[in-house]
Amino acid sequence: MKLLRDCWAALLELFNVVTLSPNLQPASQQVLQGNLDAGLDHVASGGPIFTPPSRPQDPDSTITCDYSPMGPGGQQFNILTDYETLIPTGITRKRLAGAILWVRNSRIHMSLQLLTAASEITVKNNVPFNGTTIHWHGIRQLQSLEMDGVNGVTQCPIAPGQSYTYRFRAWQYGTSWYHSHYSLQYGDGMAGPLTIHGPSSANYDLPKDPILMTDWNHRSGFQDFQVELAGPGAPIMDSILLNGEGQGKKYLLRLINTSVATSFVFSIDNHNITVMSTDFVPIEPYVTDHVTIGIGQRYHVVVEASPKNSSGLPDLREAFWMRTIPATGCQNFQLGGVPDERQGIVYYKPGSTEYPFTARGTFNITCTDEPYAKLHPKVAWTVPKVTLPDLDVPNATLFEVGRDKPAAGQGEPLPTDTFLRWAIGPKNLYLNFSDPTVLNLKNKQWNPDYVVIQKPNPAGTWIYLLIYGNATTTSSRQVIPAAHPIHLHGHDFAILQQSTASLNLSGSTNLNLNFSNPPRRDVVLLPSLGFVVIAFKADNPGSWLIHCHIAWHASSGLAMQILESQDQLLQQMTPARLAPVEKGCETWDQWFSNPKNLWDANKLFFQDDSGI
Secondary structure (H helix, E strand, O other): OHHHHHHOOOOEEEEEOOOOOOOOOOOOOOOOOOOOOOOOOOOOOOOOOOOOOOOOOOOOOEEEOOOOOOOOOOEEOOOOOOOOOEEEEOEEEEEEEEOOOOOOOOOOOOOOOEEOEEEEEEEEEEOOOEEEEEEEEOOOOOOEEEEEEOOOOOOOOOOOOOOEEEOOOOOEEEEEEEEEEOOOOOHHOOOOEEEEEEOOOOOOOOOOOOEEEEEEEOOHHHHHHHHHHOOOOOOOOOOEEEEOOOOOOEEEEEEOOOOOOOOOOEEEOOOOEEEEOOEEEEEEEEEEOOEEEOOOOOOEEEEEEOOOOOOOOOOOOOOOEEEEEEEEEEEEEEOOOOOOOOEEEOOOOOOOOOOOOOOOOOOEEEEOOHHHHHOOOOOEEEEOOOOOOOOOOOEEEEEEEEOOOOOOOEEEOOOOHHHHHHHHOOEEEOOOOOHHHHOOOOOOOOOOOHHHEEOOOOOOOOOEEEEEEOOOOOOOOOOOOOOEEEEOOOOOEEEEEEEEEEEOOOOOOOOOOOOOOOEEEEEEEEOOOOEEEEEEEEOEEEEEEEOOOOOOHHHOEEEEEEOOEEEEEEHOHHHHHHHHHHHHHHHHHHOOOOOOHHOOOOOOOOOOOOOO
């Protein structure tokens, strides 16, 4: 059974969160009961063939996974297999995610192992005064929009005491995370890592469990959001949390930034790091001594246990600091109160308690993505060339990021409110929990609050988005110097250009687009006062959220929906597929209509943020 578990697309693992509040002692971890090997005893010959993830450098490590339902016999799956078009068929695996425990200053007690093909995860909401949804970050959700886990878009919130079952296929492989998409819940700890095993583009000996790095506040995100709205300035973060360990040989580390408002620079003193994937995209490996990770981004890196000192000679010390350094320009800790960046220790001697005396490298810690020129996907894309900005080109659209002041009588949550809110589309996003987009696909016109950008394109055409933080054009939108990690649901996208310069739309435009195997991922950093140009193929009908992953900005409204191929989507969303969504909305409305269920039934409003 061990060999069978090593197979890509035969196993999806959701590891438990083990990051701790600095105020708490470690707690025991409850795992789900049951036989995790159930359903694997029907083996037969003729299954797919690929190299297992944990021993890629072993010349004898090719394994034939003998699952008869998993596709053509002898089909080879490797790092060059186009994961967007070809995966093993797999077998369906059902699993109860158990009670989601959202507890202040604690963590989610959730540990799952799931076979892919059609994974089913049932989530029960035990939060007494709030709904919830779970978003599977970066999962493509090909032809499964209603499983994307965004309240107000793909479903209503799961009412307290109720359950919802998510069913989806994991086409990509690599590391990601799951998190609540209900208002600011993930900032209060409702998140965890997600790994799908697959081929790798660099050798390693042993994989380590995912490492989640995040900022943390001693106050609830729902409390701090009032600071985002009313000011002055953004909420101040208190702490850094990290889980992880490392020792010996050549290790695969799975790095995930699950922060509310902080980009991190990850490093291990005196160690080189080989980077081999960005988000869910395998890349040509490159060597560095640090990795900058934006919110929502993930990296697979290999760390070789051969530390060297500044002279390049072997460093024989037995303890080295592992660092998560808040990136300059992408963090908001108290001035003079930035938490200690030394968040872990790598020991080379078992049982050692030696205190490390190693120093941070001399690298730059400015907020930025990893160097554009180093990110070369293994499976190449060639993007059709267009001339931008040319609004006559179908599906080429410009979007400006900034803050808007509401017109008189059109404030949110109350009409008289005058809060400035972040926006990327024509206005800030503000969803109705009880009326998700997926139940309104016959609409010819959309409520402006939903910020639906319609893209009625034939399958296979491309969508181009030019997103900027400060252009040389006149705009009434207030521009604030800030970098924004922009995340798209439902697709990986190609990054045609990423620039720290202000976008110039005049005759001497500073656009210089790369269409030949550009970097590809699902979260890109929009540089402060700069711009990015992204593109993706319209091959997945859906209403896909695109938003800033700074939680304060998303809750303020810095988001919009790309409604891709609405007519095709309407045909896909049959009554049978929409029935669970409609049932979920019915139970949500029943719960919400009872004032006894609300934390404060006398409040003039229930929802003060965008909903996401």
